[in-house]
Amino acid sequence: MKLSELVIKFDLKVKCGVHELDREIKGGYVSDLLSDVIANGRAGEVWITLQIHHNIVGVASLKSLAAIVIINGREPEEETIKKAEDEGIPIMVSKLPAFELVGRLYQAGISGTR
Amino acid sequence: MITYPKAPKIQELGYELKVRQAMNRNLITVEPRTSMSKLRGVLRSNRISGVPVTRENKLLGVICVEDLVNWLMSGAKDCAIEEKMSKDVVTLCADEPLVHAINKLQQYGFFHFPVLERESGELLGTITREDIIRKLLQKLEIEYREEEIRRYRASHIFEDIMADKTSLIFQYYIVGQDFNRAGESSSALKKSLKRLGTHPDIARRVAIAVYEAEMNVVIYARGGEITVKVDPNQIRIEVEDSGPGIPDIEKAMRPGYSTAPEWVRELGFGAGMGLNNIKKCADEMNITSTVGKGTRLEIYVATKKESVSYEVK
Ligand SMILES: Nc1ncnc2c1ncn2[C@@H]1O[C@H](COP(=O)(O)OP(=O)(O)O)[C@@H](O)[C@H]1O
Ligand SMILES: [Mg+2]
Numbered sequence: 208m209k210l211s212e213l214v215i216k217f218d219l220k221v222k223c224g225v226h227e228l229d230r231e232i233k234g235g236y237v238s239d240l241l242s243d244v245i246a247n248g249r250a251g252e253v254w255i256t257l258q259i260h261h262n263i264v265g266v267a268s269l270k271s272l273a274a275i276v277i278i279n280g281r282e283p284e285e286e287t288i289k290k291a292e293d294e295g296i297p298i299m300v301s302k303l304p305a306f307e308l309v310g311r312l313y314q315a316g317i318s319g320t321r
Numbered sequence: 322m323i324t325y326p327k328a329p330k331i332q333e334l335g336y337e338l339k340v341r342q343a344m345n346r347n348l349i350t351v352e353p354r355t356s357m358s359k360l361r362g363v364l365r366s367n368r369i370s371g372v373p374v375t376r377e378n379k380l381l382g383v384i385c386v387e388d389l390v391n392w393l394m395s396g397a398k399d400c401a402i403e404e405k406m407s408k409d410v411v412t413l414c415a416d417e418p419l420v421h422a423i424n425k426l427q428q429y430g431f432f433h434f435p436v437l438e439r440e441s442g443e444l445l446g447t448i449t450r451e452d453i454i455r456k457l458l459q460k461l462e463i464e465y466r467e468e469e470i471r472r473y474r475a476s477h478i479f480e481d482i483m484a485d486k487t488s489l490i491f492q493y494y495i496v497g498q499d500f501n502r503a504g505e506s507s508s509a510l511k512k513s514l515k516r517l518g519t520h521p522d523i524a525r526r527v528a529i530a531v532y533e534a535e536m537n538v539v540i541y542a543r544g545g546e547i548t549v550k551v552d553p554n555q556i557r558i559e560v561e562d563s564g565p566g567i568p569d570i571e572k573a574m575r576p577g578y579s580t581a582p583e584w585v586r587e588l589g590f591g592a593g594m595g596l597n598n599i600k601k602c603a604d605e606m607n608i609t610s611t612v613g614k615g616t617r618l619e620i621y622v623a624t625k626k627e628s629v630s631y632e633v634k
Contacts, residue, residue, distance in 0.1 A: 240592035241536075245529055246601070258589040265504035269511075269529055286501070294508075 208232050208317065210274055210297060213253070217301060217311060219276065223288045224297025230273045235317045237309055241266050248272055249321070253312075255305055261287040268294045278305045334460055335420030340413050343422070343456035344436045344446040350375040351384065353403035357392050360384060360402060373435045373444060374406050380435050380444045382406035413448060414439040419456070422448055476518030479553045489517075489551040495535055497543035497564070500588065506547050507532035517551065523624050526602040527556055530620050533595040534560040540585055541565065542615065555604075558620040566612040573608075574600070 211228040214221055221228070233251030238244050239258055248254060250271040256263060259281050267275050274297040277283055283291075283298050291298050301308050313319075350373050351363060363372060364386060371385030384406040392405055413422055413434045425434060433449040479487055491513060493506035511528035515521070531547060538545040542564025550557045567573045574596050581591025600606050603620045610616040 239589050240594070241589045242533065242592040242594035242598055245533070245598050246594050256589075260500070260588055262500070262504055262588070262590075265508060265532065268508065269525065269532055271525075 208315065210253075210299075213274075213312075214299060216315065217303075217308065219299035219301050222283055222298040222300060223292045224274065224295060227274075227295050227297045230297075232273050232317060234321060235309070235312055235319055236272075237305055237319075244272075245269060253317070255309055255312075257281060257305070259283045259287060261290045263287065264290040264294055264296055264298075267291075267296045272296070274299060276301055276308070278303060278308055330461070331457060332420065334457055335423055336418045338419040338456060338460060339415065340417045340419055340422050340436055340448060341415035341445070343419055343452050344415065344448040345452050346446040348373075348444065348446055350444070351402055352376065353381055353401060353406075355402050356399050357389065357402060357405060358399045360389050364389065370432055373410075373447065374402055375444055378443045380410065380412065380437065380442070382408045383410050383435065410435060412437050415445050419453060422453060426450055426453070472516060472518075475516040478517065487553065491547075491549040491551070493535075493547040493549075495538045495545045495547065495562070497539060497545070497562075499539060503536060503539040504532060506535050510547075510549060514551075514556075519551075519556075519624065523556070523622060527558065527622050530599045530602040530622070531558055531560070533598050534558070534618050534620070536590060537595055537616075538562045538564065540581060540590060545615075552624075554623065554625045556622045556624055558618075558622075560618040560620075561615065562617075563615040566614055566616055567608070567610040568612050570608050570610060 209228065210230050210232060213219065213232060214228065231251070232253055234249065235253045235255060236244060236248045237255040238247070239256050241262060244254060244266050248270045251273050253274050253276055254267060254272050255276050255278060257278055259277060261284060263275055264287060277298065277300045280300060280302040282300065288298065349363070349367050349369065351360065353374050353376060364370065371383055373380055374382045374384055381403065384402050388405050388407070411425060411429055411431065411434060413425065413436050415436050416439055422434065433447050435444055436446045436448055437443065438445055478489070491510060493509065495506060496502060507528045510531055511524055514524040514527060535547065538560065542562035545560060545562030545564070548559045572578055576597050577593040579591040579593035585591055599618070599620060602622070604623045605621040607619040608616065
């Protein structure tokens with residue numbers, strides 16, 4: 208599934224990175240601990256998190272993640288959006304809580320294992 | 322009508338370049354008293370669809386093919402151009418950014434605009450879509466070539482420099498407790514390594530190790546320094562701080578062990594996996610630390626041997 212399909216299907220609000228939505232999603236990872244994502248996230252995955260400060264962009268870029276999805280309708284900080292735009296990392300916001308969003312993504316065929 | 326792609330690079334160039342740089346200075350004008358019957362010849366011999374009407378370099382109006390056709394169709398007798406020209410002319414100033422020209426072309430659907438000097442109002446030239454596209458392409462071409470040259474030079478630096486041994490040293494300074502700038506060093510280093518043509522897997526391992534080390538200095542120490550030495554065969558990273566030191570290194574290395582304060586944990590740090598992540602990325606890692614004095618971390622990543630990607634380990 209492409210990021211653009213994800214946005215439409217799950218009613219995500221795109222905060223930045225509109226030029227990168229053509230990326231294919233290779234899987235997903237959920238965590239709010241940055242070092243955990245560094246250790247276990249994989250290139251091309253969407254990262255589901257509640258963190259909103261700009262260090263999430265650094266982590267996503269280090270791991271070449273496809274995009275960051277922030278849950279619970281939390282708004283990323285301005286600095287986060289600016290940095291993500293620079294690094295070409297799309298950030299999307301979902302109104303849903305993590306459990307619900309991940310459940311729906313899984314049902315749509317996005318997997319956490321490879 | 323063409324719409325210019327909303328590419329960020331073109332936007333950037335659109336603001337950087339001025340109308341003056343893209344405009345056509347090869348100015349063809351007609352006098353207001355010139356007769357309509359002569360206009361056809363002017364347009365045809367210059368292969369243009371419209372021409373500014375001027376008196377002593379002051380723009381009075383514009384006359385175009387459409388006006389000529391209308392005049393011919395009406396069968397009216399010959400007259401001066403000033404009677405048929407449009408006087409309401411949309412113009413651009415030479416010092417405006419090119420993006421204004423792009424926007425105006427799209428907004429009005431005209432083919433060309435007269436360009437004026439802002440202060441004097443003097444007519445300097447005209448600008449068409451073709452002029453804009455030509456200038457953008459030319460600028461992109463130049464930048465692309467410069468980047469190519471830069472990349473080539475950077476990735477061949479070890480072959481080009483003649484010495485018994487060559488190494489490059491990068492230094493980064495870390496400000497303690499400053500989460501706004503945290504991560505900048507590793508991101509700058511990753512970009513530099515990419516320029517040097519370092520294999521992406523190696524660059525990633527180095528960047529991850531430096532990121533985690535940098536974060537530890539930001540969180541636990543008051544500040545520190547990163548020194549990266551790039552040799553043809555290996556990258557050596559040294560991270561030194563004058564923080565509180567680590568009382569029990571073995572314990573600190575244990576996955577999940579963390580002394581990060583609550584407010585730092587809320588930001589997603591303090592998983593207790595940082596030092597382990599460094600170890601996984603490094604071919605060799607040494608920590609020395611003195612309580613009350615500081616901590617020193619040495620990380621080696623080999624660049625020549627077939628790298629085992631961190632992801633598949
Ligand atoms: N530069 C340092 N100065 C002082 N203590 C450190 C430093 N780096 C790491 N530590 C200690 O080691 C522990 C483990 O570090 P790390 O594995 O990076 O996990 P985390 O940073 O998530 O706690 C830290 O909680 C801290 O107590
Ligand atoms: Mg750490």
